[in-house]
Amino acid sequence: MGLLVATIDLFITCLNDALFPRTGVAMVTLFERLGHVVRFNAAQTCCGQMHLNSGYREEALPLIRRFVDTFSGAEVVVAPSASCVAMVREMYVKAAEEAGDNALAARATELAGKTFELSEFLVGQLAIVDVGAYFPHRVTYHPTCHSLRLLKVAEAPLQLLRNVKGLELVDLKVADQCCGFGGTFSVKNPETSTAMMVDKIGNIEDTGAEFCVAADNSCLMHLGGGFSRKGSPIKTIHLAEILASTETS
Amino acid sequence: MDAKAEILARIAASNGRAELAAAARPKTPAPRMVPRPTIGSVQAQFVRYAAEYKALVRVVKGAEVQSAVRDALSGEKRVAVTSDLPQELLPHEARLVVDHPALANDELDRADAVLTLCAVAIAETGTVVLDGGIGQGRRALTLIPDHHICIVREDQIVDSVNEAVVWLRASVEAGRPLTFISGPSATSDIELVRIEGVHGPRRLDIIVVESQ
């Protein structure tokens, strides 16, 4: 028996809001199908990850404050992005402390305790591995660095995927190696980023999968951009969209 | 300000400022005595791991040591030894080259092999340690000859690196140099192909002597 929750606050992320709204829509579909009430607090914008990771601490702070203000009152906050959740859980408190704002640090600590990535929320909190999804395709899973190493979601996404009806899951070689996105790294060191992308794409192609799935659209945008450029039929898809998919959808 | 004073001043300034951060750090966790999986007995593990480094390891009873040394020498004649090495360990036909007074480097180079005892041996890693004690000699003795035969008494084998380090404290406090030896010398510098034997003795024989 998992966590009983009245309302799930969705943290969509700025990237998904603008570029991958279908992932957000999938989250809504999925949670409502599972019988939950979801809320989208429109005051949210961005968690500040890009700024904080790129050395713009000063610019990130107002974004951090806004995020904490927006979600402090939530019961739980769930996001379809391991990297943004890692930002909230691992970086917010340190950033607040470094800025000498202990009040913010305290609120950030509290918020960190109730902010989750989608797969760890479903499996770890709601104790669900079978969401009643249907996706009759050959799929390979890329474990993003933040989900793997910072949040340590480990098996959760795989457990969920294994329970999707019709889905054939194939193992990815050297899965735990970074795809090369790395935020601003992708444009500050584009050649290296591309070299890493090429190897990851090669390994994905070797699986014979039609879809590459992951818990972060940032990595998928980078890989997808590579597939698109080479004219490959392989498509990238977010975990939420597979889980939202049913026989009637 | 001289270099020493300046460096110490910089350190003091840095550590002063970073004091709070350092103070917040957890203290060293006490080492847990975690039972390690030993394969068979401590002796068996030592033998197996030492052999994995391509050392040739023989296990014999006390009375058999001399013939084991003969075996290890396999025809080699000139054996360098310390003056305090028990001579009954050597086969009669061996020509002893005693390092007392100290042999010149090229004399040592002409020795076919060197025979020593050891200070302690470590099962966790298959290592023998020399500390210049009885039957071990100065460091050059076990370095220049191309073949090192090392006798290890069973009761000298300890389970873990921790135990060995604790045991060796006395030698270190007495200012004695130590050499840990884990197999013959090796390199993997050419395309990561491991090549046994560069400068240290290219052949290492270990003879473990069991107590009766």
Place this chain on the structure above:
Amino acid sequence: MSGGGLHPAHSFTEEARENLRNRQLRANLGFATKTIREKRLRVTQELPDWEDLRLQGAAIKDEALASLSENLLQLEARVQAAGGQVHWARDAAEAREIVTALIQKHGAKEVVKVKSITTDEIELNKGLEEHGIHAIETDLAELICQLAGDAPSHILVPAIHKNRTEIRDLFRDKLGADLPTDDPAKLADAARTYLRQKFMSAKVAISGANFAIAETGTVCVFESEGNGRMCLTLPEVLITVMGIEKVLPHWEDMAVFLRLLPRSSTAERMNPYNSFWTGVHPGDGPKEFHLVLLDNGRTNVLASPVGRQTLRCIRCSACLNVCPVYERTGGHSYGSVYPGPIGAILTPQLLGMRDQNANTLPYASSLCGACVEVCPVRIDIPEVLIHLRGETSKSWFERMAMRFVARAMSSPGRFLRAVKLARFGQKFFVRKGVIRKAPGLGGWTASRDLPALPQQSFREWWKESRGRES
């Protein structure tokens, strides 16, 4: 490639771009790092208390650094009591001066050297050559690099960028070795013959140190080939150059590092030889021992509460072997004797964050965190990378762009307006749902397409489907 030392000649991005084209390098490196990665995993999983060991290692190093002055003073006293001499060097130039003077005092024109990254850091060999003193590198890989006029490209396997045929040709040319084959065993044999004669006749040897114990005044070198033992034992005079951060407080601390270092570096239970010595010991080894304690920017690193964990480093190179960036760009891309993840945080800090090229190194990372998992002393490299990014100066253009984005994110209204603006602006560049080229996006679009912004953002969909904004 840099001229040795710490100062990269170019930015990481420029070097990487060049080195990424080197197929041989990438093949060698890929193979080498994969091999060591797998071995390391096996040999660390063998110890059930491996994670405890890492915690102990980190704690011992932090404590050692917190009482660094006391430890260095005690080390000095004990080395002197044991008949050794201690010198202090504020920077590379001073260290070179001290070593040169010592060698000149003994009238030696040729000295033998054990591999020491610290001596590479201070560009010792070059400094000695200027005074007519030739330092012979005795590690096989360092010898190879020296003969080739190359800089080492990996902390542990410095000649990994050379294959056997290149090495054979080198030995033929420079050593006059008769080598009909490029069989590695024969190559090693040629090196042995050449160097043995040098070991026996050299009067002065130079080494680095892996660790020094304050309590007993003991210094140690971990090695594989035996050239270390040769240099530390045969010559009359031994000069050891050691970074001040290498000192450990107690003899028993050695047990922790004897277990952490070999398994993390060469992925062995123990490397072939570990040599420990205290000052001079009559009748055994050098008659004269000099320990040169080197700062060269370490006190800069010590001053930073977030950055000082960098000084825990025990130079194992485990981080290099798991880094996807290092694996593809190679050691030379980092332009310093310290490559890979550790190099990206150590080099710029040693230079006081004042070197513009070194300051590009904190960006040579996708922050994947693979290094964190393997560092035996638990240095949180991504944490330090991000911290250092905050300490570098940014281009005006980049600052404006980041501020613009931050402003757009400062309220839902601004966010939505920015999205609408982008949706409008992209019209000129979208073909079949993707953007293949657009001004200002060249870094991305050179190798990847960008998806077009959909016609409706999530918040617009929510508002439309729920009939309210929130």
